[in-house]
Amino acid sequence: MAITVNLDLMLVKRKMTLTELSGRIGISITNLSLLKTGKVRGIRFATLDAICRELECQPGDLLARSDEDERNGAGRERT
Numbered sequence: 241m242a243i244t245v246n247l248d249l250m251l252v253k254r255k256m257t258l259t260e261l262s263g264r265i266g267i268s269i270t271n272l273s274l275l276k277t278g279k280v281r282g283i284r285f286a287t288l289d290a291i292c293r294e295l296e297c298q299p300g301d302l303l304a305r306s307d308e309d310e311r312n313g314a315g316r317e318r319t
Contacts, residue, residue, distance in 0.1 A: 242306040247276040250295045265290040
């Protein structure tokens with residue numbers, strides 16, 4: 241199972257830069273950049289809430305589940 245982060249799409253839709261979002265919610269540009277590129281393993285609900293509040297969106301607008309790994313056999317248990 242793979243979760244994709246659509247932060248870049250939401251930023252474009254809201255005509256906002258990563259730097260501007262960082263300043264508004266008090267989270268470093270580095271951490272937001274890692275989130276945007278999908279290089280994180282988790283996100284705190286408080287962080288997700290702050291991003292959603294500022295971008296006026298829902299968590300489902302930022303996160304999506306992809307079945308790609310399961311189609312490739314990576315999501316199956318091996319016996």
